Amino acid sequence: MREIDLETELVRCLRCGYCRALCPVFEGLMNESWNARGRILLIRAFKEGSLKPEWLKSYVERIFACTLCKACEEICPAGVPVTELILWGRKLVIRQGLEIYPEYEELAKAILEKGNIFGKEEDAFPVRERRAKTLLYLGCTVRYQYEEFGRIAMALLDALHVEYDLKREKCCAGFLEMLGMEEEFERASGECSKIVEGYDEVIVVCPMCYHAFKDLYGMENVVHLVEKVKEGIEKGVIKLEREVNATVFLHDSCHMGRYAKMFDLPREILSSIPGLRLIEGTRTRERARCCGGPIRVPFTEIRDKVAEAVVEESEKLGADGIVTECPTCFHNIRAVSFGTVYDLLELVAYSARLIDRIPVYE
Ligand code: SF4
Numbered sequence: 001m002r003e004i005d006l007e008t009e010l011v012r013c014l015r016c017g018y019c020r021a022l023c024p025v026f027e028g029l030m031n032e033s034w035n036a037r038g039r040i041l042l043i044r045a046f047k048e049g050s051l052k053p054e055w056l057k058s059y060v061e062r063i064f065a066c067t068l069c070k071a072c073e074e075i076c077p078a079g080v081p082v083t084e085l086i087l088w089g090r091k092l093v094i095r096q097g098l099e100i101y102p103e104y105e106e107l108a109k110a111i112l113e114k115g116n117i118f119g120k121e122e123d124a125f126p127v128r129e130r131r132a133k134t135l136l137y138l139g140c141t142v143r144y145q146y147e148e149f150g151r152i153a154m155a156l157l158d159a160l161h162v163e164y165d166l167k168r169e170k171c172c173a174g175f176l177e178m179l180g181m182e183e184e185f186e187r188a189s190g191e192c193s194k195i196v197e198g199y200d201e202v203i204v205v206c207p208m209c210y211h212a213f214k215d216l217y218g219m220e221n222v223v224h225l226v227e228k229v230k231e232g233i234e235k236g237v238i239k240l241e242r243e244v245n246a247t248v249f250l251h252d253s254c255h256m257g258r259y260a261k262m263f264d265l266p267r268e269i270l271s272s273i274p275g276l277r278l279i280e281g282t283r284t285r286e287r288a289r290c291c292g293g294p295i296r297v298p299f300t301e302i303r304d305k306v307a308e309a310v311v312e313e314s315e316k317l318g319a320d321g322i323v324t325e326c327p328t329c330f331h332n333i334r335a336v337s338f339g340t341v342y343d344l345l346e347l348v349a350y351s352a353r354l355i356d357r358i359p360v361y362e
């Protein structure tokens with residue numbers, strides 16, 4: 001959206017406060033300035049230059065502690081594009097050279113210098129360049145934190161008879177865009193674009209990579225692995241035979257759900273797994289809670305409150321575990337849960353007898 005239009009959007013907020021009903025950060029803190037309405041007022045004051053200097057630090061805090069989950073946009077009667085406004089609020093801070101969190105500087109440095117958000121040198125995956133028409137893109141979280149997901153993704157593509165390349169990856173730079181770091185995003189996404197170009201199809205495992213490639217890079221040939229898996233189940237190429245005797249609560253990730261609108265896919269896949277019982281929360285689909293992942297650092301305590309709300313609801317409903325299709329949600333929910341957290345593709349691989357046990361992460 002153009003900046004001139006964003007200025008108009010800023011004044012469209014009716015100040016009705018409906019957004020308080022769904023904001024995960026407000027739910028945890030119960031403080032207006034951490035909610036969409038309060039943040040919009042702050043951005044307006046900042047833009048007009050009426051924000052008192054002693055409020056600047058708090059402004060930066062409130063604007064950067066939004067998870068960009070889009071839940072508020074689902075309930076806003078005026079259709080205010082809250083996440084775009086908050087992204088703009090962040091860009092204004094960075095353009096003015098105001099101090100932001102050192103963790104973000106480190107994150108940008110890791111992405112720009114090492115090509116991944118963890119600043120790691122190497123990962124465990126081989127390079128497979130077979131001039132295939134399909135590229136499998138694992139993303140930073142899978143490559144460096146949950147290697148087992150990557151191996152399961154490869155096993156699923158083998159079961160689907162998909163010939164694919166696997167390359168030395170660079171971060172999709174989605175986080176840099178979320179932080180409003182325009183120059184850094186341009187540089188990092190430019191490097192990543194070179195890796196993903198030239199393929200008929202790019203299959204991703206991470207919903208944030210999906211959002212980056214589809215919405216930020218404008219790629220039309222990106223698909224999430226769950227889409228391929230669903231197709232394989234329908235064609236009978238992937239046979240879900242082994243029972244998974246569990247009652248699971250499905251956590252819709254923001255990037256698969258509100259961003260990509262893939263609400264039915266995970267439900268259809270889970271309901272095809274024999275023995276598995278799926279339960280829905282009161283906050284589900286468009287109104288699902290965020291896991292708090294985007295604010296994991298530096299707002300770890302707020303992330304914990306946000307993720308704990310997901311766990312509490314699943315426990316109240318009597319679920320044996322929480323299932324998600326997003327490696328980042330998996331990570332954040334695990335961080336606050338003593339219960340079992342499943343990755344959707346692990347359950348599929350187990351039921352299809354591609355793995356003998358569902359991985360357990362310490
Ligand atoms: S729901 Fe929309 S219009 Fe109402 S206060 Fe929130 S952002 Fe403003």
Ligand code: SF4
Nearest residue numbers: 023066067069070072
């Ligand atoms: S995007 Fe999410 S965290 Fe940010 S204001 Fe809206 S509901 Fe709250």
